[in-house]
């Protein structure tokens with residue numbers, strides 16, 4: 001048994017940095033690629049100090065070409081390296097979309113396991129920081145739809161480190177989405193050194209018997225706030241942080257919604273084609289007869305993520321979630 | 332390659348004309364127009380930085396140091412031409428007719444900042460790198476098909492030449508011989524990445540060779556060479572002689588954006604030194620002084636006028652009606668789909684409910 005593990009108090013972005021440093025130390029085959037990740041330490045400082053410590057051939061400032069460095073990372077991964085690429089903002093991943101969809105996600109299937117792509121694609125995502133145009137997308141569903149790539153999205157520093165290490169060790173490609181809005185929102189004790197959080201497992205943040213609130217990434221704090229407000233109105237909510245978006249943690253969802261019979265799903269992305277619909281399918285498939293009310297979805301709208309002057313209207317808020325909770329409970 | 336693509340000047344750092352064949356075309360009137368735009372463009376940029384620091388606009392992208400590229404190339408355009416800018420090219424956009432107020436609205440996170448000025452074909456700035464380059468090729472294709480004499484200019488940085496879209500756009504334009512000018516502002520950095528790490532090529536102009544189109548390398552801080560070379564490239568385009576790639580070598584003095592800290596990746600002395608030796612505005616002033624065209628009183632007046640215009644635009648931006656959330660629903664399709672219509676209704680109903 002391990003006791004008295006040393007911890008450090010870190011923000012989410014520092015925890016990402018710590019995970020990368022831990023794995024660069026731990027494994028010679030880990031290599032980082034991306035725009036401005038070396039000398040500049042990343043535009044969010046997620047890779048701060050890593051090039052200094054591990055050298056220019058392991059922490060690589062690439063040319064400005066997402067298709068180029070993501071494609072190159074696929075080539076590295078099939079040849080024994082464990083690349084971790086940084087996409088500067090999720091909204092700039094689209095040039096690499098072809099590489100991810102047709103190659104990273106399919107290599108194992110196409111070669112019956114003879115070539116594999118153990119790589120991680122990190123990308124800050126989401127709105128709410130008054131960023132310029134295109135910097136605020138949350139298009140996780142474009143990737144959860146594609147078999148062959150896992151999608152992970154932590155909401156806390158502890159999970160960010162543990163899940164990123166797990167993603168780097170995973171034998172398959174992982175898209176690792178970092179909620180930009182939570183990068184420096186709060187600090188938490190994070191163990192030093194290596195530990196993992198299992199991919200595919202959600203986490204229960206609050207226990208309550210009346211309603212289940214499901215969220216991920218930047219929507220987790222929104223869901224928690226709404227649950228706190230609901231409590232003041234005498235409504236007790238289970239709050240689930242999914243943490244992994246593909247594959248979904250079917251059991252944690254089913255257990256909770258069978259208990260409460262009422263569900264609210266909070267999703268930052270557009271409604272149509274969003275992950276909430278897949279969660280709904282899990283509820284339908286596992287727990288149909290337990291349901292006492294229609295599942296409520298609180299989502300971004302079916303509009304391109306707007307300029308920042310409108311983002312407070314676009315983003316789900318604790319008030320909107322509370323409204324949905326009350327609707328589900330009072331059905 | 333550097334010897335095949337030397338940096339061309341018309342006016343050197345001291346403000347002397349080094350290519351006498353341009354002497355006559357450099358009229359006092361042209362010079363005064365250029366100077367007015369240079370000053371207005373620079374003062375606006377500085378104002379925006381201070382507005383950002385005060386929280387009156389959002390993250391801002393400064394261009395100080397690159398004014399000759401933007402003003403010189405935009406002045407070479409004709410009314411019917413098209414402009415495809417990046418996020419750093421509002422100097423060019425304002426020179427070509429976008430209002431200062433609209434520019435400010437854009438940086439304040441308002442969609443209205445993307446509406447083109449009446450009668451001007453200025454496409455909204457492209458934020459994803461290099462994506463506007465194929466658009467420009469296609470728009471030029473359409474002009475050619477319509478049989479007009481209009482041309483297209485598209486701006487992009489040194490980093491943009493690493494994206495596939497740059498190569499695909501140039502190839503398309505070259506294959507179909509369309510009227511477009513690819514105007515590269517080589518400010519030698521893509522955020523923190525210096526051009527020597529971005530590419531092994533010694534020049535950007537040489538990339539034109541691969542597409543068999545003219546590639547020209549110019550001093551981007553010499554407004555005369557920018558203006559005349561752009562004009563000639565546009566003329567070739569109008570006359571059916573196809574695209575040109577112009578590499579204008581320049582430097583941004585400040586940060587990549589107001590969120591960037593350039594001291595992380597480069598020596599600030601370099602920018603200081605360039606300000607002293609290669610500044611596009613100082614160079615123009617030296618030229619005017621040597622010409623005997625410099626008039627202190629007039630120069631003060633130019634500044635005064637720019638300052639009034641800028642202050643008016645800031646006041647207008649701040650008086651602007653509040654952002655209307657209906658706008659984000661209303662322009663996605665010509666006819667809103669039922670999903671959008673329902674979501675909009677539900678949202679406003681809820682909003683009215685909580686606002687009482």
Ligand SMILES: Cc1ncc(C[n+]2csc(CCOP(=O)(O)OP(=O)(O)O)c2C)c(N)n1
Nearest residue numbers: 092419458459460488489490491520521522
């Ligand atoms: C596809 C894409 N990837 C990354 C970014 C983030 N980004 C914004 S500006 C920039 C550097 C661009 O450099 P350059 O083309 O030289 O233009 P400059 O900013 O110097 O004018 C980067 C990487 C982006 N906007 N789009």
Ligand SMILES: [Mg+2]
Nearest residue numbers: 488489520521
């Ligand atoms: Mg540049």
